[in-house]
Amino acid sequence: MYAPPIANLIDTFARMPGIGRKSAARLAFHVMALSEKDAESLIAAIRDVKENIRLCEVCQSYTDAQPCRICGDTKRNQNVICVVESPKDVEAMEKTHEFFGVYHVLHGAISPIDGIGPDDIKVKGLLSRVAEGGAEEVIMATNPSVEGEATALYIAKLLKPFGVKITRIAHGIPVGGDLEFTDEITLARAMDGRREITL
Amino acid sequence: MYAPPIANLIDTFARMPGIGRKSAARLAFHVMALSEKDAESLIAAIRDVKENIRLCEVCQSYTDAQPCRICGDTKRNQNVICVVESPKDVEAMEKTHEFFGVYHVLHGAISPIDGIGPDDIKVKGLLSRVAEGGAEEVIMATNPSVEGEATALYIAKLLKPFGVKITRIAHGIPVGGDLEFTDEITLARAMDGRREITL
Numbered sequence: 001m002y003a004p005p006i007a008n009l010i011d012t013f014a015r016m017p018g019i020g021r022k023s024a025a026r027l028a029f030h031v032m033a034l035s036e037k038d039a040e041s042l043i044a045a046i047r048d049v050k051e052n053i054r055l056c057e058v059c060q061s062y063t064d065a066q067p068c069r070i071c072g073d074t075k076r077n078q079n080v081i082c083v084v085e086s087p088k089d090v091e092a093m094e095k096t097h098e099f100f101g102v103y104h105v106l107h108g109a110i111s112p113i114d115g116i117g118p119d120d121i122k123v124k125g126l127l128s129r130v131a132e133g134g135a136e137e138v139i140m141a142t143n144p145s146v147e148g149e150a151t152a153l154y155i156a157k158l159l160k161p162f163g164v165k166i167t168r169i170a171h172g173i174p175v176g177g178d179l180e181f182t183d184e185i186t187l188a189r190a191m192d193g194r195r196e197i198t199l
Numbered sequence: 200m201y202a203p204p205i206a207n208l209i210d211t212f213a214r215m216p217g218i219g220r221k222s223a224a225r226l227a228f229h230v231m232a233l234s235e236k237d238a239e240s241l242i243a244a245i246r247d248v249k250e251n252i253r254l255c256e257v258c259q260s261y262t263d264a265q266p267c268r269i270c271g272d273t274k275r276n277q278n279v280i281c282v283v284e285s286p287k288d289v290e291a292m293e294k295t296h297e298f299f300g301v302y303h304v305l306h307g308a309i310s311p312i313d314g315i316g317p318d319d320i321k322v323k324g325l326l327s328r329v330a331e332g333g334a335e336e337v338i339m340a341t342n343p344s345v346e347g348e349a350t351a352l353y354i355a356k357l358l359k360p361f362g363v364k365i366t367r368i369a370h371g372i373p374v375g376g377d378l379e380f381t382d383e384i385t386l387a388r389a390m391d392g393r394r395e396i397t398l
Contacts, residue, residue: 001293003263005247012244016229023217029287030215031245032252032261039249043242045211046230048204050238053231062231064202088228094200 006032058129060105060122062087070094070102077101079136083126083155085109085143093141101139104129109147110154116147118154126155130162137165144171205231257328259304259321261286269293269301276300278335282325282354284308284342292340300338303328308346309353315346317353325354329361336364343370 002010006028013024031039055061056068063069070076070090080101084090090103106121129135138159142148156166172190173182182190201209205227212223230238254260255267262268269275269289279300283289289302305320328334337358341347355365370388372381381389 001290003252003261003268005244005251005263006261009244009248012241016226018222018225025287025290026217027215028248029261029285032248032286034249036249039245042211043245045204045208046238046242049208049227049231050233050235052204053202062202062205062228064204069202086228087231088224091200091224 055105058125059090059103060107060125061090061103075100079134080139081126081129081135081137082139082141083152084141085148085151089141101137106142106151109142109145109151111147111150121151123155123158127158130159130164135162135164137167140166140168254304257324258289258302259306259324260289260302274299278333279338280325280328280334280336281338281340282351283340284347284350288340300336305341305350308341308344308350310346310349320350322354322357326357329358329363334361334363336366339365339367 001007009028009031010021010024013019013027014021016024019027031042034042052064053062054064054066056063056066056071058067058071061068061070065072071078077100081104082093082099082101083104083106084093085106085108087105087107090105093099093103104122104126106123106126108116108121110116110118110121126138130138138155140152140156142152152168156168159166170193171186172193173179173186179187200206208227208230209220209223212218212226213220215223218226230241233241251263252261253263253265255262255265255270257266257270260267260269264271270277276299280303281292281298281300282303282305283292284305284307286304286306289304292298292302303321303325305322305325307315307320309315309317309320325337329337337354339351339355341351351367355367358365369392370385371392372378372385372389378386
């Protein structure tokens with residue numbers, strides 16, 4: 001239906017995560033409507049990221065400096081490592097303004113169904129960091145999914161010999177959520193993780 | 200919070216229609232995760248579209264040939280012109296497989312609030328096409344919005360002297376829609392456009 005260059009661009013956008021065919025078509029039509037200058041800006045922005053953004057050698061997050069801003073920040077507690085699945089999770093955590101440690105990005109989670117094993121995620125660097133000593137706590141902040149839980153458990157077992165404190169972020173009812181509409185697994189977790197109210 | 204190249208790419212994506220900041224960040228992180236080869240494919244796809252896609256000289260839709268496939272298709276009725284606001288609307292109409300005429304894309308609608316006047320949309324080409332003679336019907340298929348209605352009315356007035364039949368697509372309850380949840384304006388239009396049931 002579309003001319004080949006248009007169909008190709010739509011296909012390229014549609015391969016991106018969270019972009020359906022309708023959104024991909026909308027994006028493609030937007031690109032077609034861009035001025036030459038704006039199209040070049042878009043291309044330059046993509047190139048800039050590909051050329052200048054690398055993984056931080058310490059935490060494996062995206063960065064334009066080595067180490068990244070967080071790993072290089074002496075005001076942050078370098079001995080508390082929060083383990084997340086993706087660089088996006090680092091940003092989500094940073095937005096809370098409540099965590100002052102550092103991160104380790106796995107770039108995935110163990111998922112046998114998808115053929116992702118322990119060697120396909122960035123676990124080794126984390127082991128080295130903990131093996132170097134100094135780490136007081138490793139917080140497993142992988143997603144509350146089957147894969148995230150399995151990954152948290154797997155890494156916890158690997159880290160056990162180092163004697164470091166290993167914790168898991170709490171599961172429970174989201175703030176603003178409704179008990180009535182909370183699924184039973186979450187609710188059970190929320191009960192399980194209950195804390196005493198100190199008056 | 201983000202390294203400048205990342206922030207810039209997110210901003211670039213966020214300027215696209217229907218892409219909020221969260222989606223833009225997701226897209227940017229996807230681009231960062233692309234292999235060099237895939238990133239170059241994306242850039243090549245954007246470039247290909249910018250270099251090879253032009254407006255059809257007849258209908259102003261996007262095309263890689265002159266005239267476009269639809270305007271050059273002798274099996275289509277070149278005397279019935281469906282006027283739409285955007286190239287996306289052409290695709291939407293084509294998907295119905297019910298229209299066998301040709302199109303004219305305005306690339307916008309008259310909107311005084313947004314500073315878009317009659318000279319900012321591609322009306323002149325439509326007038327020339329009708330002035331050349333041969334056109335039997337011009338179907339105004341602009342959106343059922345204030346701007347779309349105003350544009351349809353404006354163009355209808357311009358075309359009146361040529362004595363061509365001018366029609367407007369029907370407004371009514373969407374198929375699968377619910378009478379109870381249909382707004383009163385649409386419902387009034389649906390009543391207004393009622394047709395006799397032929398048994």
